[in-house]
Amino acid sequence: MDAAQETVNLQWRSACPISSGLDLLGDKWSLLLIRDLFQHGTRTYSEFSDSPEHISTNILAARLRLLSAAGLIERTSPDRSARNNAYRLTERGQALRPVLEAMALWSQAHLKGVHPGMVDIF
Amino acid sequence: MDAAQETVNLQWRSACPISSGLDLLGDKWSLLLIRDLFQHGTRTYSEFSDSPEHISTNILAARLRLLSAAGLIERTSPDRSARNNAYRLTERGQALRPVLEAMALWSQAHLKGVHPGMVDIF
Numbered sequence: 001m002d003a004a005q006e007t008v009n010l011q012w013r014s015a016c017p018i019s020s021g022l023d024l025l026g027d028k029w030s031l032l033l034i035r036d037l038f039q040h041g042t043r044t045y046s047e048f049s050d051s052p053e054h055i056s057t058n059i060l061a062a063r064l065r066l067l068s069a070a071g072l073i074e075r076t077s078p079d080r081s082a083r084n085n086a087y088r089l090t091e092r093g094q095a096l097r098p099v100l101e102a103m104a105l106w107s108q109a110h111l112k113g114v115h116p117g118m119v120d121i122f
Numbered sequence: 123m124d125a126a127q128e129t130v131n132l133q134w135r136s137a138c139p140i141s142s143g144l145d146l147l148g149d150k151w152s153l154l155l156i157r158d159l160f161q162h163g164t165r166t167y168s169e170f171s172d173s174p175e176h177i178s179t180n181i182l183a184a185r186l187r188l189l190s191a192a193g194l195i196e197r198t199s200p201d202r203s204a205r206n207n208a209y210r211l212t213e214r215g216q217a218l219r220p221v222l223e224a225m226a227l228w229s230q231a232h233l234k235g236v237h238p239g240m241v242d243i244f
């Protein structure tokens with residue numbers, strides 16, 4: 001991932017792929033934005049904010065920048081400003097489907113109070 | 123997960139299983155400790171610290187408490203203190219294998235400078 005690693009200036013902690021994946025995606029929000037894009041195709045700033053987890057606008061802006069720089073998402077109208085735009089998954093972002101699916105299946109089986117019906121993206 | 127949710131006092135941000143999974147595991151370290159246990163079977167404090175990502179001792183202690191309370195790992199000798207002990211995966215922790223596997227495969231395909239050989243746990 002030349003572009004992503006250089007633009008985002010990510011330093012992998014080690015050569016382990018699990019570790020590198022977490023360097024980029026190991027937080028409580030990034031994969032939720034990816035989830036929203038799987039569910040809805042495209043999302044604007046305000047639509048992301050309306051998701052039930054209520055991401056704050058500063059975290060949302062930072063994560064959209066990071067995921068864009070890493071080539072996982074892209075603006076649907078690149079000419080417009082970040083705020084007046086919708087985002088969609090790139091092919092690299094869509095390739096995260098098995099990660100989300102595995103996480104959802106594990107949570108449904110092992111965490112209490114989790115709703116099976118929410119994972120209608122698979 | 124009655125025990126986990128009550129002991130750890132985790133509040134799910136929503137009923138979405140991806141979100142709940144990230145409430146528990148959405149950070150840069152927890153899944154690395156799980157990885158170490160998959161690779162080595164058991165790990166002590168100092169063995170965890172020796173992993174190439176160099177987790178700090180305070181983060182290590184906090185994550186071991188959280189993962190224990192959530193029922194993902196357990197001490198091999200429950201009578202001994204946390205520091206003088208080894209940890210192993212429970213069945214619930216072992217069930218995370220597909221999550222680690224999906225993350226590793228994605229990273230190997232999409233991140234530069236990631237070593238395929240490190241994922242010898244699958």
